[in-house]
Amino acid sequence: MTTPAKPTTGEPIAIGQIGVAKGEGVLRTFVGSCVALVLYSKRHRAAGVAHVMLPAAEGRVGAPGKYADTAVVETLRLLADFVGDTDIGCTAKLIGGATMFSFQSGKPIGDQNVLALEAILSRCGVEIVGRICGGRHGRRVAVDVATGTVTVETTEHGSETL
Amino acid sequence: MTGGNQAMLEEAFHRGAEDGSAALAKWLGRPVTLSVDRLEMLPIESAASVLGSGDEPVCGCAMGISGAVGGLLLLAADDVAALSLADTLLEQPQGSSTAWGELERSAVIETANIVGCAYLNALCAILTPENDVGILPSPPVFLRDFPATVMEAALMEQPHLGDTVLLANSEFRISGTSFRCRLVFVPDAAGLKAYAHKPADPEPRL
Numbered sequence: 001m002t003t004p005a006k007p008t009t010g011e012p013i014a015i016g017q018i019g020v021a022k023g024e025g026v027l028r029t030f031v032g033s034c035v036a037l038v039l040y041s042k043r044h045r046a047a048g049v050a051h052v053m054l055p056a057a058e059g060r061v062g063a064p065g066k067y068a069d070t071a072v073v074e075t076l077r078l079l080a081d082f083v084g085d086t087d088i089g090c091t092a093k094l095i096g097g098a099t100m101f102s103f104q105s106g107k108p109i110g111d112q113n114v115l116a117l118e119a120i121l122s123r124c125g126v127e128i129v130g131r132i133c134g135g136r137h138g139r140r141v142a143v144d145v146a147t148g149t150v151t152v153e154t155t156e157h158g159s160e161t162l
Numbered sequence: 163m164t165g166g167n168q169a170m171l172e173e174a175f176h177r178g179a180e181d182g183s184a185a186l187a188k189w190l191g192r193p194v195t196l197s198v199d200r201l202e203m204l205p206i207e208s209a210a211s212v213l214g215s216g217d218e219p220v221c222g223c224a225m226g227i228s229g230a231v232g233g234l235l236l237l238a239a240d241d242v243a244a245l246s247l248a249d250t251l252l253e254q255p256q257g258s259s260t261a262w263g264e265l266e267r268s269a270v271i272e273t274a275n276i277v278g279c280a281y282l283n284a285l286c287a288i289l290t291p292e293n294d295v296g297i298l299p300s301p302p303v304f305l306r307d308f309p310a311t312v313m314e315a316a317l318m319e320q321p322h323l324g325d326t327v328l329l330a331n332s333e334f335r336i337s338g339t340s341f342r343c344r345l346v347f348v349p350d351a352a353g354l355k356a357y358a359h360k361p362a363d364p365e366p367r368l
Contacts, residue, residue, distance in 0.1 A: 032311035100315035103226025138311020
């Protein structure tokens with residue numbers, strides 16, 4: 001199953017969606033315990049953002065952007081299609097994976113999402129060049145497509161750039 | 163789910179919203195209108211935006227629910243409304259509270275406790291009338307964050323998350339003020355499924 005690319009910027013990328021853009025513009029999303037997977041190709045000035053919800057698809061056939069294992073592969077594929085080059089040479093940034101409530105026992109889902117993405121990116125040979133993960137608060141994420149700079153804002157703790 | 167069970171679930175959540183509304187009115191000493199009362203199955207991306215998708219923070223309280231029906235209960239309002247609520251409860255002029263100190267947080271937490279327990283008691287009375295397991299809330303947790311991230315975290319607390327999610331969504335308006343708040347219950351899908359497969363009562367308890 002493929003995900004329709006979201007070539008325009010503006011609307012936040014919803015849970016399970018993947019957005020791609022090149023040249024200029026801003027890709028935005030909000031994440032709590034989900035993780036924003038940001039892939040950036042400096043050579044093509046192109047960015048892809050997946051709003052990842054769970055660590056593994058485990059046979060589920062929903063939108064590939066929802067699961068860490070399918071989101072990495074699908075975002076790479078969409079970016080390659082979008083720029084028309086199979087050798088996109090991109091790097092990754094990870095934002096999110098918070099534990100805003102702690103009513104469930106066991107390892108928090110946010111931590112599991114981050115660990116799964118790290119493992120899959122490593123397997124795909126994509127270097128992680130920045131991350132702002134964990135904590136107990138949600139984050140607003142804005143990716144500047146022209147530069148690859150990621151601005152991460154919270155309601156209580158200001159903003160940071162990656 | 164059988165027709166009888168679905169009718170009983172709808173009745174339970176409706177009664178919960180009504181009792182929550184009545185408890186809020188009594189707690190505030192003002193009339194409260196129940197302006198939205200829906201039980202709906204939504205795609206997860208739509209469910210994540212029921213508190214809004216803007217940049218302005220919301221604040222409120224979350225309670226983890228366990229027992230016969232598990233899930234997460236969330237009472238949320240925008241900043242201005244929630245601070246106004248704190249002013250009302252602290253018996254101080256409107257506009258006095260401008261930031262979230264201990265007193266303001268306590269006022270919202272206590273409100274969530276009262277409204278949430280009234281809601282859950284109503285659910286319990288209808289769904290588990292002869293079940294001593296009951297429905298148990300955790301202590302409320304205060305939070306202030308982006309609407310989309312609050313709702314996303316509430317959904318992610320569910321252990322069996324699918325592509326769609328059942329939400330019980332209520333909105334209360336307090337007469338004579340601009341205050342409105344939202345009560346959202348995200349039932350655990352597995353628990354609800356178990357309930358749904360119970361034999362339905364021939365005549366739902368109303």
